[in-house]
Amino acid sequence: MDLTERIDRRRTRNSKHELVVDPDSLNPVVHPAEPVGRETLFEALLDAIDPLFEQAVPPDVYVWGPSGSGKSAIVTALMSALETKMQSQRPFYAATRGQTKGDGVEFAYLDARQATSRFQLYRELLDELLVDAVPERGMSTDALERKIQSIQSTGTTVVVAVDHLGESRTADVAEIHQFFEPFENLAWLGVGRTPPEDVSLPIPEQHVHVPAYGNELVDTLTVRGSQGLSHTLDHRHAQRLAEWADGDAHDALAALFIAANVAEGADATRLRDEDVEAGIEAVPRDGVPIGQVLALSENEHHILERLLALDRDEERPIEKTAQLIGEQTDLTPGTVKRQLYELAQFGVLSRQEVTVGPPGNGRRPSGVTPNFSATLFTLLRE
Numbered sequence: 001m002d003l004t005e006r007i008d009r010r011r012t013r014n015s016k017h018e019l020v021v022d023p024d025s026l027n028p029v030v031h032p033a034e035p036v037g038r039e040t041l042f043e044a045l046l047d048a049i050d051p052l053f054e055q056a057v058p059p060d061v062y063v064w065g066p067s068g069s070g071k072s073a074i075v076t077a078l079m080s081a082l083e084t085k086m087q088s089q090r091p092f093y094a095a096t097r098g099q100t101k102g103d104g105v106e107f108a109y110l111d112a113r114q115a116t117s118r119f120q121l122y123r124e125l126l127d128e129l130l131v132d133a134v135p136e137r138g139m140s141t142d143a144l145e146r147k148i149q150s151i152q153s154t155g156t157t158v159v160v161a162v163d164h165l166g167e168s169r170t171a172d173v174a175e176i177h178q179f180f181e182p183f184e185n186l187a188w189l190g191v192g193r194t195p196p197e198d199v200s201l202p203i204p205e206q207h208v209h210v211p212a213y214g215n216e217l218v219d220t221l222t223v224r225g226s227q228g229l230s231h232t233l234d235h236r237h238a239q240r241l242a243e244w245a246d247g248d249a250h251d252a253l254a255a256l257f258i259a260a261n262v263a264e265g266a267d268a269t270r271l272r273d274e275d276v277e278a279g280i281e282a283v284p285r286d287g288v289p290i291g292q293v294l295a296l297s298e299n300e301h302h303i304l305e306r307l308l309a310l311d312r313d314e315e316r317p318i319e320k321t322a323q324l325i326g327e328q329t330d331l332t333p334g335t336v337k338r339q340l341y342e343l344a345q346f347g348v349l350s351r352q353e354v355t356v357g358p359p360g361n362g363r364r365p366s367g368v369t370p371n372f373s374a375t376l377f378t379l380l381r382e
Contacts, residue, residue: 018230019264019271025228026260028253029291029380031073036223037216038074041208045078048206049159049187052086052105057157061189062173062196062203065210067289068248070220071191074210075161076109082159083107106151108160112170113295118179121171122148125160145182152185165192166199167292168346174200212247221252229260229271237276244280250289254376255279261379282375288347293372294380296348301381302329303339304348308374315354317365340368347371 024030049058065071086105108128115124122144126134129151139147152158160180166172171179173190180188192199196207213220218238225233233256245252259279263271293304306325310316316324322337329336343349350371353364370377 019269020228020260021230022228023257025224026253026257027380028250028257028289028376029294031076032224033077033080035070035073035077036220037213038070041074041210042078044208045074045189048208049189052082052159052187057185058159058187059206060177060187060204061206061208062199063189063191063208063210064193064195066212066248067193068245068250068252069210069212070249071210072163073249075163075189075191079107079109079159079161104155105157105159108158110160110162111295112162112164113167113292116169116171118171118175119144121162121179125158128160129158148183148186152183156185158183158186159189160186161189161191163191164292165190166194167192172200173203177202177204213242213249214247215242217242217245217247217249217252220249221256224253225256225271231270234271237271237273240276241280246285251283251285251287254283254290254373258282258373258375258379283373284371288372290372290376290380293348293377296343299331300339300343303331303336304343304370304377305381307340307349307368308370308378312369316367317354318351318368319365321368344368 020026025032045061045063048061052058063071063075086107106129108125110121110124110128112121115121119141122141123134123139126144126147129148134144148158162171162176164170165176173192173194176188176190180186190204196203218235221238221241222233222235225238237256237259241252241255245255255276256279259271259275262278263275266275268275296304303325306328307321310321310324318337318340319333322333322340325331325336326333331339340349344351348371349368351366351368354367355364
């Protein structure tokens, strides 16, 4: 937001004194078109794919960094900018590595949380590349592979980013390498949290490290807060959120989003100190990012909603929790119990011993609690 936009915003504040004017700007799962303060990282990514600008297929790239460092925001912004600029300059790109013939380049962004298998990744990629919709049924994985190869046989180069690699339910870097190895004219950018030295081989030669936010997180919060709120976000509040989040933009924005909703619910026209503290209190540190929770199945969402509706101050074993949820859904207690254990295994829920119920095998029974912001989940589901 430049200076003239800031002035216009103050002149045209909503006459109803609404606090939140653009929820997406505060939403931690919505990425801005141009992330703030990450110019050096954009240069590093452009350096990594530089052969693209020399009419050749670029190398594969692994982009990595901690949760909340803005990896997704940077990569989605880069892919969008490349698609806008490069596709308007056809014919331009090479059909194969090192050659200089070809009539086009296509860019695609895939979320591994939504496409958890080779079949789904191929299907989502085709959906990005083709104007016509790809059938959801009736095509095998091999048929999808042949379809992608037929697109490339026309001289089209494909550059695809695959986000959220190496999570509990997503493919890892080595699997992505295997999935895309059949396509000679395809380069991929894998995005994950695991350091390159801990990634299963083979991994790309090109690595780009995205560190946690530093002082620029205050600027990011100020810009996004000022876009989302009817009044400019107070610097004190941005500083408080940034210091608490310790470089994690997801947690800082999650707390800001909740704080704005708390203030709006109290009919406040400005964000107050108590709203910011309420937002901070509602976001667990080192919890699962809300995007990972939102990517779960609808059945799992229903189970989580029923879990959150139970009295969280009351201790109960998983078996009792499953029984209570099963009574409110079409799922059997056995199915609910299994999914609660799976969600705990994937880190969405935390397990801890409870003092109620008979011990089993000499151990106290365990219960589950959310390992994510329940308040944010409820707000975004609504």
